[in-house]
Amino acid sequence: MTTPAPLPRLVATDLDGTLLRPDGTVSERTRAALRAVEDAGVEVLFVTARPPRWLDGLADCVGGHGRVVCLGGAAVWDLATGTAEEVHGFEDDTLRTIVGDLRDAVQDVALALERHDGPTFDPWFPRGEPGLPDAVHAVPVERTLDPAAVRTGRPAPVGKLLAVRPGPGRSTRPGDVQRGDAGDADQEEFFATVRSVVGQRAHLAFSGAAGLAELLAPEVTKDSALARWCARLGIDAEDVWAFGDMPNDLAMLRWAGRGHAVADAHPDLLAGADVVVGSAEDDGVAATLEAALRSV
Incomplete structure (x- = not known):
């Protein structure tokens, strides 16, 4: 029997197609799992292609830090203040x-x-x-x-x-x-x-x-934004779990110590991930975090 992996220090997850259900909502099971891992000392960071105006409904899911990496890595958005902490873009x-x-x-x-x-x-x-x-x-x-x-x-x-x-x-x-x-x-x-x-x-x-x-812009990617955030917290890549479903998530999954693709992800993700988990509709991210918590 394989021993479940210990908890990471940070969980980085895409939203649409990965964490959110097909109707764009966060299930109660997923909300509970995110709260539980944060209570266990794990930081949860959303890393999404969404612009800030599509994030307001997720404010109660981002934990105490209240920030989201958005616009595909071009900005770090503070939901509490409605301001950008980082901005990267085109000349x-x-x-x-x-x-x-x-x-x-x-x-x-x-x-x-x-x-x-x-x-x-x-x-x-x-x-x-x-x-x-x-x-x-x-x-x-x-x-x-x-x-x-x-x-x-x-x-x-x-x-x-x-x-x-x-x-x-x-x-x-x-x-x-x-x-x-x-x-x-x-x-x-x-x-x-x-x-x-x-x-x-x-x-x-x-x-x-x-x-x-x-x-x-050439330097703007999800993985580079995630790496900056982790450096700010003193967290190494090996202590990060990442979850995604589309090609724009692939570099992030490869950068993280453990990359997870949801079951109905793009073929590139399924081929490049370390682990394949359940789909968003089946609360795959939540199930993975629940299993990790049980192993602690």
């Missing part, structure tokens, strides 16, 4: 060039800029997110990167550039994870074009939404 000049090159390469591409203090969408960007003011869709995104158009102050750095492929079957809403689309020929062609256009100026992250390319 404006680089981003202006990337946007122009994408316009030239993909006819009718829809773009969005995600800053920690709010988004800007092309007027024709798919409108699947409720509650956003019309003003965020007012002008093409490059207008907000034009220094002459900035009347007062300097805008917050852009943490993420979103590009939506033209045509049907697009999804940009929180929690709309469609794993089968990773192998879709049209999507792969779109992703290949985007990669070719941006080159080394950005890297493409895939978190599961159909037809959506998520571009981050």
